[in-house]
Amino acid sequence: MSKGTRYTMGNGILLKLAVGVCCALAVFGLAACTPRGAAVGDTQQEQAPAHDNVPGARTTIALIGSPHASNADTLAVNALDADDDFDVVYTATAGLDDPGATARQAVLDAVARRVNLIMISDFTEGEEGAWSQTLGKARESGIPVVLLNPEGEPHDPLLYAAVFRVNDRMMDAVPLAKAADTVIRDEPHDREMMVTTITATE
Known part of the structure; x- marks a missing residue:
């Protein structure tokens, strides 16, 4: 057996080891993203480590609209857009034949896009099984996942990190963008x- 053959076999073994390590890291990374006994982004203890975004990186928020026609979604979008770091x-979903199905598909699309936060407006408890699978x-x-003015909760x-209730009359209400950033960074809230x-x- 030549040195070249041994080298090739060695590369094959190293390749298998590398693939194995990568797979293990991928599995570990996925597990690390899913906290045990808590929702993703649901940190309520001061000693829990906070996670900062990569400097200069854009933060993407998927806002799934309310099934009801109102200007609440527009106000929420404008409030989030006011933060220069947010896309x-x-x-x-309002006015559609099946707003629930559209909302769930939008969540799956957001997952595929690897957004930083999913915000669902006027969440309802209907079709609990379908929503549980999607969330x-x-x-x-x-x-x-954040529920904005939900009519019900899973x-x-x-399956969700927090409930945001909009009250523009309260002086001590937290700006929507700041609250969203707190959840994204997994800071206590x-x-x-x-x-x-x-x-x-304004």
């Missing part, structure tokens, strides 16, 4: 937060 991908995909991918608290869509420029 907002908005999906309208489970976001959890498995390590993407936090039975499984591990209340499970339910009062937020405002009023920005500093």
Whole structure:
């Protein structure tokens, strides 16, 4: 057996080892993105480590619109857009034959795009099984989910990080963009937060 053949076999072994290590790291990375016993992005303890975004990186938020026709979604989009670090991908569902199916597909699309946060406006408890499966995909991918003014909440608290309720009349309400950033960075926050869509420029 020549040295060249041994070298080729060695490369093959190294390649297999490299592939094995990469696979193990991928599995570990996925597991690390999904906290045990808590929703992704649901940090409520000060000692929990916070995760900063990569400097200069854009943050993408997928906002799934309300099934009801209102200007609430527009206010939310404008409030998030006011933050220069955010890119907002908005999906309208109002007026559609099956807004629930459209919303769930939008969540799956957001997961595929690897967004930083999924925000669902006026979430309802209908079709719980379908929603559990859809939100489970976001959890498995390590993407936090926020419910904006929900009409109901999933039975499984591990499927969403927080509930945001908009109240633009409360002086101590947290700006929507700041609240979203807190969840994205996995910094300590209340499970339910009062937020405002009023920005500093208004």
